[in-house]
Amino acid sequence: MSSTTRNASRRQAPAGERVADWADGRLGVYSLAKSNMRKIFPDHWSFMLGEVCLYSFIIIILTGVYLTLFFHPSMNEVVYHGSYVPLQGQLMSEAFNSTLHISFDVRGGLLIRQIHHWAALIFIGGMLVHMMRVFFTGAFRKPREVNWIFGFLLLVLGMFTGFTGYSLPDDLLSGTGVRFMEGAILSTPIVGTYMSFFLFGGEFPGGDFVARFYTVHILLLPGIMMGLLVGHLILVFYHKHTQFAGPGRTEKNVVGMPLLPVYMAKAGGFFFLVFGVIAIIAAIASINPIWAIGPYRPDQVSTGAQPDWYMGFSEGLIRVMPGWEINFLGHTLVLGVAIPLIVVFPLVLVVIAVYPFLEAWVTGDRREHHILDRPRNAPTRTGLGVAWLTWYFVMLVGGGNDLWATHFHLSINSITWFVRIAFFVAPVLAFLVTKRICLGLQRRDRDKVLHGRESGIIKRLPHGEFIEVHEPLDADQLHTLTAHEQYEPAQLGPAVDENGVERQVSRGEKLRTKLSKGYYGEGNQIPKPTVEEYKEITSGHGHH
């Protein structure tokens, strides 16, 4: 190439393009951008919940890295000489000492600590709500089951990351939480004592757990979560986002705005909004003021000890469980601790993970689903989801039984009994009530389609009767309200096969049929209006 043409081409291409050319020759960015730059994202407020989680995770990492610059993960005892007068001269671990240092002597340190902690609470709360959105709209169905599992793992790991982080400052409150955890580990049959000694490097509290939790908190769990998060987002891109039914929206398309520029500006802007709100919360609302709580001592405790909210349900489980203990052959089975924390706690979480597979098994549906369900159109699923939430909140209430007791002057005993009963009864009630409500809403939709919307206009008929005028729906609304699919309940099939041989019906098959009836049988969903019904009503006398 002659120097003149080279100069000419250099003058022509703007700098940005030349950088892109360079990168394309090495990374293939043009092919990558071709399919992604104008990728379409549908718009709905509930689709922002996942973004809240993503952004608070980023905020946690940024602030967490800052905290590592000052935090000393060591349990060596030192005498405090910092600027917080009430604790001067007191013995405390280096971990606690350095957290005081961050809070009182590093400019802006307290702010970063509080942002880190608030972001952690919002992160985990955001994941729970985001998961509920995915659950109630059926977005977990094929092809998104794997992403459901990724999200589930993020929630569980997030809880443990939060717990280990909360324990790092080695203050009286978090130390009590760690002791709680030690008690839970000790209750594990056969290996519990060993596990506890291995975790703490000997007897509780030992001198190791802060350093060990630190590695877990800042490297191991965030590393795994980062991997899962990237995988989660790649899958969101790959599957393309789900959308609600509506005019022009089908199972085979995705309708919305392009990534560049609209979604990039909205989502990018939303990051700053989330960060801004968390920073303002951290400016005005103090969180975990460890100086007021003091350093950890295994023989001291502050009353009203409470974990961060996301651990509250385990607290409730353990508070309402009767103190069963079985002694046999020189061994102790600590059921009072093991059942709530080693059996029920994981169970509460695992039911979330397996739900998509259960529902897919009941429906037998192997098609892809990209149009979201309105929660009312899946009454049994919605009922189950609300039942789970109720269960979760009953246990949260149980976790604060002493707070309820002191605030509302109730007896701890009656609250405990209330929670024990509610543990079994409340989810069932919640399920029934929710299902009822869903069916009612379905019926209303059906009426709207067949008879039109109530206009609020009252008309007097010639013979004196008053009626409300119903306005017929337009084509968009008719389509939106009838776009959902309805399954037929599964049938067991003939007891005899085509050759006249008796067919063995497996127990699984029977169960599946039963469940399918519960989901889609008569009375468990309201048949949506058919075209014939609609035509018959509209062709005749207009309304009524």
Next chain:
Amino acid sequence: MSNHDIPEENLPERSTAHGEVSVPDENPFADPGLPPHEHRIQDIDEGAARRSERTVALLFTISMLCTVGFIASYFAIPRDKSIFVFPIGHINAMNFALGLTLGVALFCIGAGAVHWARTLMSDVEIADERHAIEADPETKQKVLADFAQGAKESALGRRGLIRTTMFGALALLPLSGVFLLGGLGPKPEEKLRHTLWAKGKLLVNMNTDQPLRPADIPVGSLTFAKPDGLEESDEDFQQQIAKAALMIIRIQPENIKDKRELDWSHDGIVAYSKICTHVGCPISLYEQQTHHVLCPCHQSTFDLSDGGRVLFGPAGHALPQLHIGVNQDGFLEARGDFAEPVGPAFWERGAEK
């Protein structure tokens, strides 16, 4: 749609095929297609658009000012100054100023970007095609054939010896890692069964660091004690106090209901482990009238006039009592270690004696 492998006849039909706009006469519920775009005021009125532009620019400017404010606060505000902010109360001035300026600086960037996107960027909805995720049959056949070819060329199926030994080697290797983890802690052995208490150990007041005499324990008081010789500055203080912490109360001897408790008391003075038998919180609340103690963590309640029996709550067994007496100098002393492990139960704990 890949309907091919569904044995079910009960799957709902997907009637409206993609993009197909049916005649409403035939099916009133058919997809009418994307609604026409509705213009926003900014799309048709340049004045409104310019107002939007100014709003966005204002938000970005506020952000810049706040960042300047952040830097100014960083230098100007004394670290320990506290201010009164209604309705929050007294808070640290620096934290408040830094957080607020940073927060508003961030928020305004976000608000500006979102306003820009909503009012000035095109809001025409676009439809993108979805493509089936499942591969078509040819691709699938090709991949399976490639795999079979690769597997065949490796001869793994034919050379059983290689296969067995390879899996054996790979399965054994992680054991090294498991054993390395063995170094994480010592074996429990009998460690959870013993505390610092032993025959002749004096009971030392936790607060005053003085050995206790019976006269120091009035009826109705709750005193915390530790074994003589254990100092806060000791390297293993935390481990030791986690097991040895003691609470001492005084009950009229005739009110002690449990025979062994009476035997192990001195003149109505009884000493119990302070560590809750549920999951190990220190017990801190004492009801003088009833001699009940309450664990603040999960409200287990123990009756200290009846062998430390559990009255209420999730604890599974009684609080261990320490056998005490008075030595020849008139100080309270232990007559031995606890007879059973203190604190939460564990697998090897065994039946209560």
